[in-house]
Amino acid sequence: MFHSEGLMSHSKMTIGQKLLHLHWLFVVLLVLTACIGFAMLYSAAGGSYDPWASRQMVRFGIGLIGMIVVALTDIRLWLRYAYAFYFIMLIMLVAVEVAGFVGMGAQRWISFGIFNVQPSEFMKAALVVALARYFHGGSIEDIGRPTYLLPPILMVAAPAILILRQPDLGTTLMIGLASLAMFFAAGVRMWKFVTLGIIGVISAPVAWFTLLREYQKQRILTFINPETDTLGSGYHIIQSKIALGSGGMFGKGFMQGTQSHLNFLPEKQTDFIFTMLAEELGLVGGLTLIALYTLLLVYGLAISLSSRNHFGRLVGIGVTITFFLYIFINIAMVMGLIPVVGVPLPLVSYGGTAMLTILFGFGLLLCVHIHRDQTIGRRDSGDEM
Amino acid sequence: MLGAGQGILMSALVGRMYYLQVIESERYMTLADENRINFRLLPPPRGPIVDRQGRAMADNQQNYRVVIIPEQAGDVERTLNLLSLIVPLSAGERRRIRREVKRKRAFVPITVRENLDWSDVARIEVNTPDLPGVLIDVGQSRHYTFGSDTAHVLGYVAAVSEKELTGDPLLELPGFRIGKAGVERVYDLALRGAGGSSQVEVNALGRVIRELDRQEGQPGAEVRLTIDLELQRFITERLGDQSSSAVVVDVHTGEVLSLVSTPSFDPNAFNTGLSQAEWESLVSNPKAPLTNKAIAGQYAPGSTFKMAVALAALEKGVVTKDTKFHCNGKLELGNSTFHCWKHGGHGTVDMQAALEQSCDVYFYEVAKRTGIERIAAMAERLGLGSPLGLDLPGEKSGLVPSNEWKQAAIGSSWQLGETLIAGIGQGYILTTPLQLAIMTARLANGGKAVTPRLTRDQVTPLGVSPFPKKEDDKIGLVPEHLKQVLAGMYRVVNAPTGTAFRYRIHNNEQTMAGKTGTVQVKRITKAEREVGITKNKDRPWKDRDHALFVGYAPFENPRFAVSVVVEHGGGGSSTAAPIARDILQEVQRLFPLNPNAQDQEA
Numbered sequence: 001m002f003h004s005e006g007l008m009s010h011s012k013m014t015i016g017q018k019l020l021h022l023h024w025l026f027v028v029l030l031v032l033t034a035c036i037g038f039a040m041l042y043s044a045a046g047g048s049y050d051p052w053a054s055r056q057m058v059r060f061g062i063g064l065i066g067m068i069v070v071a072l073t074d075i076r077l078w079l080r081y082a083y084a085f086y087f088i089m090l091i092m093l094v095a096v097e098v099a100g101f102v103g104m105g106a107q108r109w110i111s112f113g114i115f116n117v118q119p120s121e122f123m124k125a126a127l128v129v130a131l132a133r134y135f136h137g138g139s140i141e142d143i144g145r146p147t148y149l150l151p152p153i154l155m156v157a158a159p160a161i162l163i164l165r166q167p168d169l170g171t172t173l174m175i176g177l178a179s180l181a182m183f184f185a186a187g188v189r190m191w192k193f194v195t196l197g198i199i200g201v202i203s204a205p206v207a208w209f210t211l212l213r214e215y216q217k218q219r220i221l222t223f224i225n226p227e228t229d230t231l232g233s234g235y236h237i238i239q240s241k242i243a244l245g246s247g248g249m250f251g252k253g254f255m256q257g258t259q260s261h262l263n264f265l266p267e268k269q270t271d272f273i274f275t276m277l278a279e280e281l282g283l284v285g286g287l288t289l290i291a292l293y294t295l296l297l298v299y300g301l302a303i304s305l306s307s308r309n310h311f312g313r314l315v316g317i318g319v320t321i322t323f324f325l326y327i328f329i330n331i332a333m334v335m336g337l338i339p340v341v342g343v344p345l346p347l348v349s350y351g352g353t354a355m356l357t358i359l360f361g362f363g364l365l366l367c368v369h370i371h372r373d374q375t376i377g378r379r380d381s382g383d384e385m
Numbered sequence: 386m387l388g389a390g391q392g393i394l395m396s397a398l399v400g401r402m403y404y405l406q407v408i409e410s411e412r413y414m415t416l417a418d419e420n421r422i423n424f425r426l427l428p429p430p431r432g433p434i435v436d437r438q439g440r441a442m443a444d445n446q447q448n449y450r451v452v453i454i455p456e457q458a459g460d461v462e463r464t465l466n467l468l469s470l471i472v473p474l475s476a477g478e479r480r481r482i483r484r485e486v487k488r489k490r491a492f493v494p495i496t497v498r499e500n501l502d503w504s505d506v507a508r509i510e511v512n513t514p515d516l517p518g519v520l521i522d523v524g525q526s527r528h529y530t531f532g533s534d535t536a537h538v539l540g541y542v543a544a545v546s547e548k549e550l551t552g553d554p555l556l557e558l559p560g561f562r563i564g565k566a567g568v569e570r571v572y573d574l575a576l577r578g579a580g581g582s583s584q585v586e587v588n589a590l591g592r593v594i595r596e597l598d599r600q601e602g603q604p605g606a607e608v609r610l611t612i613d614l615e616l617q618r619f620i621t622e623r624l625g626d627q628s629s630s631a632v633v634v635d636v637h638t639g640e641v642l643s644l645v646s647t648p649s650f651d652p653n654a655f656n657t658g659l660s661q662a663e664w665e666s667l668v669s670n671p672k673a674p675l676t677n678k679a680i681a682g683q684y685a686p687g688s689t690f691k692m693a694v695a696l697a698a699l700e701k702g703v704v705t706k707d708t709k710f711h712c713n714g715k716l717e718l719g720n721s722t723f724h725c726w727k728h729g730g731h732g733t734v735d736m737q738a739a740l741e742q743s744c745d746v747y748f749y750e751v752a753k754r755t756g757i758e759r760i761a762a763m764a765e766r767l768g769l770g771s772p773l774g775l776d777l778p779g780e781k782s783g784l785v786p787s788n789e790w791k792q793a794a795i796g797s798s799w800q801l802g803e804t805l806i807a808g809i810g811q812g813y814i815l816t817t818p819l820q821l822a823i824m825t826a827r828l829a830n831g832g833k834a835v836t837p838r839l840t841r842d843q844v845t846p847l848g849v850s851p852f853p854k855k856e857d858d859k860i861g862l863v864p865e866h867l868k869q870v871l872a873g874m875y876r877v878v879n880a881p882t883g884t885a886f887r888y889r890i891h892n893n894e895q896t897m898a899g900k901t902g903t904v905q906v907k908r909i910t911k912a913e914r915e916v917g918i919t920k921n922k923d924r925p926w927k928d929r930d931h932a933l934f935v936g937y938a939p940f941e942n943p944r945f946a947v948s949v950v951v952e953h954g955g956g957g958s959s960t961a962a963p964i965a966r967d968i969l970q971e972v973q974r975l976f977p978l979n980p981n982a983q984d985q986e987a
Binding site (some may be wrong): 181184185239241242243244245246247248249258259261262263264278282283286287290293294297298301317321324328331332335337 | 386387388391394395397398399401402403405406407409410412413414416417418420421586587588589594
């Protein structure tokens with residue numbers, strides 16, 4: 001096997017050298033964002049670390065270590081075990097279908113005794129890695145062939161349908177959109193997306209009557225006109241908009257949010273935490289968080305594009321896009337731009353699985369960054385070291 | 386490309402945020418405040434009503450009720466079981482409580498029982514540790530110290546009906562009571578006061594978190610009446626359960642010292658709500674306990690009207706004090722015969738004697754000569770025929786007939802015979818006991834046009850202020866004429882042949898003067914005469930005559946005027962006069978004349 005100088009140096013990097021190459025600025029931004037989350041959770045509990053902020057800190061700490069561990073692994077390891085990872089997650093999704101228990105009106109969790117796992121969250125990461133591996137092995141000509149696109153479409157469709165059945169519209173949407181972005185990054189032509197879009201428009205009525213559950217339809221309907229149902233589904237959106245709007249330029253002050261603290265705002269510690277932040281810290285606070293996110297996204301894309309191997313580039317883009325979708329869907333939702341779909345605000349919302357997924361994804365991203373100069377052959381599945 | 390897409394979408398988020406938080410901010414701030422701030426009205430305590438001596442007639446009493454808060458009770462059924470050992474709860478009550486528990490939020494207190502007596506309150510308080518979520522709540526309810534004795538004056542309060550809503554948010558408070566009758570109604574606004582408000586912050590469930598602002602209201606004003614509670618209660622007792630009424634006024638000021646109508650009702654019951662049966666029995670009672678007969682009962686004045694006829698005749702000059710007529714028991718006019726009440730007649734009588742013995746024939750003659758128009762004019766000057774403006778709702782105007790009135794109301798012209806009938810206070814003419822008392826006061830005070838009033842001070846919604854001092858107009862009586870009439874009234878009671886001689890007051894300083902009146906409700910038919918039923922006690926109650934008496938005392942230096950009407954009471958001299966005597970004696974006992982005041986009043 002032929003190796004370049006650069007590759008030689010990278011594959012021979014010690015743990016210490018790798019730590020030096022870690023994108024520390026990115027890690028700092030990450031920690032800053034998470035700290036905003038801790039502050040908001042502290043406020044949400046009425047000025048107490050209990051029950052949310054303290055646990056979130058512990059989770060973040062564990063996740064952060066996990067992220068660095070992932071970052072320090074050899075990237076070819078992920079290439080090699082990409083499909084295995086994917087299939088394990090797929091099996092767990094099936095397990096949820098069979099044995100999962102119902103939480104919050106949806107069957108999403110699988111219990112492992114002391115902790116519950118939401119396989120659909122981890123599937124996001126697994127799918128990114130699996131798709132990256134698949135496209136890593138294809139040439140430009142391959143990508144032009146429709147038959148070549150069939151396997152990855154199936155790879156996306158299988159978990160998407162399972163997750164939609166749970167039912168979890170938000171995650172399905174994210175998986176779908178993130179996959180589309182990866183297809184695009186892999187070089188699939190624009191006209192194919194347009195064709196897909198047309199098919200989608202045509203099949204939408206079919207989906208409406210067959211796939212969507214009553215409550216999902218209701219959410220879409222109330223989104224279109226929330227005022228018709230002020231005490232039911234529309235209540236969330238209206239109260240969230242009131243909270244946001246009443247925050248104004250500088251907000252009502254930390255721990256002074258009336259909408260949040262008097263419980264007008266639903267799920268203030270999870271999906272609607274951005275609303276609470278904007279209510280208490282105003283436009284200034286909201287924009288600060290968005291700016292932090294934007295910086296993370298910019299660095300994420302920069303890392304992806306700087307990768308000299310196709311796998312790393314695709315994994316980076318997949319992770320970044322997923323991260324972006326979390327942010328966009330959540331914030332757009334709480335501001336009443338899109339229907340209420342249960343998507344948390346990454347790094348800020350209270351919740352373990354999403355936090356772990358995101359930090360795992362960032363671990364991969366940082367791993368891509370460390371191994372940015374490593375080239376991996378198209379046929380190289382990472383089997384040989 | 387992907388980066389650009391993300392950039393555009395992120396910008397969209399920022400734009401949306403700017404729109405919500407800056408452009409639309411004010412609107413959402415208002416909405417957020419509407420969400421969290423609840424205005425609660427604080428009902429003001431209703432003003433007390435006191436008598437002329439400051440004794441409480443109507444006040445607010447603590448009303449204890451036991452409430453249960455389901456959230457704190459935990460097992461509501463178990464708590465109710467324990468509670469019913471102290472306060473037995475019927476199945477219906479438990480059903481209502483269960484329904485409310487289901488409907489209301491868990492922290493909202495639910496009334497289990499109202500109007501608890503003190504021993505129940507104490508027993509619940511002692512057992513509080515075993516009764517989780519059970520609380521004693523104190524509210525205020527209107528209480529009338531002497532219940533039915535003052536009911537027709539004070540009226541009562543009750544819950545606001547839909548029609549009475551004026552937009553004042555106080556009226557929409559659950560449990561708020563407003564005056565529905567009597568003084569409570571007339572001075573409702575002054576008694577009500579102004580509501581305070583409390584701004585509380587509530588959470589999404591409506592639970593109160595804290596009070597943000599509190600504005601105390603204005604308690605209702607105290608209204609002091611001219612009524613003397615002791616006299617009022619004395620008269621109520623004296624009248625008993627007869628269908629009757631009595632009014633006592635101060636002859637110089639028109640202040641109403643007592644205004645009694647019997648039978649009465651318990652106004653306290655109206656506050657808590659009457660049962661259908663109680664209401665039915667009040668409404669169907671032939672003695673009309675709900676009607677204030679003192680101001681809304683309209684009766685022909687009978688012989689008590691003869692003073693007005695005498696004054697009109699003297700003023701017109703058709704008779705002098707010495708003019709005499711012969712009474713042989715009846716007077717023929719055309720085809721009709723007009724009887725005197727005394728079979729066989731009074732013989733020859735002058736004006737004083739005619740008043741003293743209440744000779745009808747004399748007044749037929751006098752009325753015939755005077756004419757209805759002059760009689761009506763005099764009646765109106767004495768306060769009859771129109772409402773006197775007493776500050777109570779439902780005052781009736783009575784009726785002083787005239788040719789003009791008869792043309793308009795009946796459509797035929799006045800007959801001379803009707804003038805004769807009017808001359809003895811019968812026929813169309815109607816008066817209220819209040820008007821009779823005021824008429825008597827105007828005679829006794831030398832012709833001052835006093836008007837009745839119930840409050841010591843002027844009460845307006847803005848507050849209480851003293852009445853402006855004003856001298857009552859004279860009604861233009863010639864003193865010499867008045868002297869003759871008053872002398873006649875003196876002889877009614879104090880001359881051995883007077884119709885009320887038996888009921889004179891022996892104390893020389895308290896001498897009573899007055900006039901009896903007996904009003905036929907139903908003519909004694911020929912058939913009845915034939916079988917010898919001429920006595921009232923032989924006839925059904927409904928057909929018996931009304932007994933009237935008007936009087937004043939002391940004769941030399943008049944201070945108090947009284948009118949008494951006993952429906953179907955029989956004769957004015959036998960039934961009404963002794964009551965009036967007792968009342969005038971009592972009022973003079975309660976308000977002894979001190980020598981200094983005597984000089985002023987003389």
